[in-house]
Amino acid sequence: MNTAIVMEIQRYCIHDGPGIRTTVFLKGCHMKCSWCHNPESQSKEPEMMFFESSCIYCRQCETICERGAHYFTDENHKVKVELCKNCRKQELCQEICCTKSMKLCGKRVTVEEVTREVMRDRDCYGGDGGVTFSGGEPLVQYKYLQEIMKCCKEEGISVCLDTTLNVDWDIVESIIPYVDVYLIDIKCLDDKQHIALTGVSNRNLLENIKRLSDIGARMIIRMPIIESINDSEKEIKDRRIFLQDIRGVERIDMIPVSNYGSAKYKALGKIIPQFNNKTDLNMLVDRAKIRFEES
Ligand code: SF4
Numbered sequence: 001m002n003t004a005i006v007m008e009i010q011r012y013c014i015h016d017g018p019g020i021r022t023t024v025f026l027k028g029c030h031m032k033c034s035w036c037h038n039p040e041s042q043s044k045e046p047e048m049m050f051f052e053s054s055c056i057y058c059r060q061c062e063t064i065c066e067r068g069a070h071y072f073t074d075e076n077h078k079v080k081v082e083l084c085k086n087c088r089k090q091e092l093c094q095e096i097c098c099t100k101s102m103k104l105c106g107k108r109v110t111v112e113e114v115t116r117e118v119m120r121d122r123d124c125y126g127g128d129g130g131v132t133f134s135g136g137e138p139l140v141q142y143k144y145l146q147e148i149m150k151c152c153k154e155e156g157i158s159v160c161l162d163t164t165l166n167v168d169w170d171i172v173e174s175i176i177p178y179v180d181v182y183l184i185d186i187k188c189l190d191d192k193q194h195i196a197l198t199g200v201s202n203r204n205l206l207e208n209i210k211r212l213s214d215i216g217a218r219m220i221i222r223m224p225i226i227e228s229i230n231d232s233e234k235e236i237k238d239r240r241i242f243l244q245d246i247r248g249v250e251r252i253d254m255i256p257v258s259n260y261g262s263a264k265y266k267a268l269g270k271i272i273p274q275f276n277n278k279t280d281l282n283m284l285v286d287r288a289k290i291r292f293e294e295s
């Protein structure tokens with residue numbers, strides 16, 4: 001039976017494609033975007049997260065831990081979550097914590113289980129809505145994705161794919177029959193900068209957008225904006241020039257990078273990135289839009 005590691009399933013989403021949608025977040029990503037809003041999505045494996053702010057210091061979690069991951073003082077509780085990798089007690093650890101301060105992110109689920117979840121809200125989807133597969137990068141688990149998308153299409157559910165497109169074309173090609181709309185991030189056209197920010201080249205992304213354009217795919221383009229990093233006049237102008245030859249783009253959204261994911265970085269024991277910290281985010285996006293329109 002085909003299974004995948006799913007991070008979360010969110011219902012009634014209105015920002016993940018047209019209409020009202022159920023969004024399925026799959027774990028795993030080929031990229032390491034420095035500002036990632038979902039750092040818990042990057043690893044393909046289930047991960048423990050510890051949210052100290054809700055901990056009531058009952059020490060129940062410590063009683064079952066065989067790896068010495070907990071450290072208590074009178075006022076603090078620290079967890080070395082790096083010790084939790086592949087721990088056989090992850091689920092128990094989550095269950096024993098009554099405040100949900102210990103959270104297991106990622107669960108192996110079957111195609112049938114996810115399809116059932118998606119079908120629960122089919123009456124709410126209306127003409128435009130449906131399911132969106134997001135991540136991480138859902139194409140990391142593309143064989144599973146093919147299967148579940150096929151099931152959704154057979155049930156008459158519209159399918160959106162939120163993707164970095166940072167994969168070979170034959171992988172994209174394998175899911176084309178099942179996708180109605182693609183949500184695609186363009187993070188940076190300058191490839192050196194793209195590599196510095198995400199760890200990979202943008203070559204696959206740009207080539208795959210052109211190929212999707214050639215086959216008349218529907219696309220919504222999203223651009224994360226970071227002050228003084230990827231919002232220069234030249235960078236924004238280059239994006240407009242690239243997109244002017246691309247067909248099928250229904251909308252372009254500029255999204256300011258924020259500190260939205262800070263608590264999750266902390267819960268994973270990772271360093272919290274600092275982008276747009278002192279920036280007026282509305283001003284940032286307005287300026288990028290003007291640069292795009294007037295370039
Ligand atoms: S997941 Fe395992 S190693 Fe981590 S705190 Fe829980 S019992 Fe300890």
Ligand code: SF4
Pocket residue numbers: 054055056057058059060061062077096097098099100101102
């Ligand atoms: S079980 Fe939960 S609330 Fe209790 S000490 Fe552990 S993390 Fe904190």
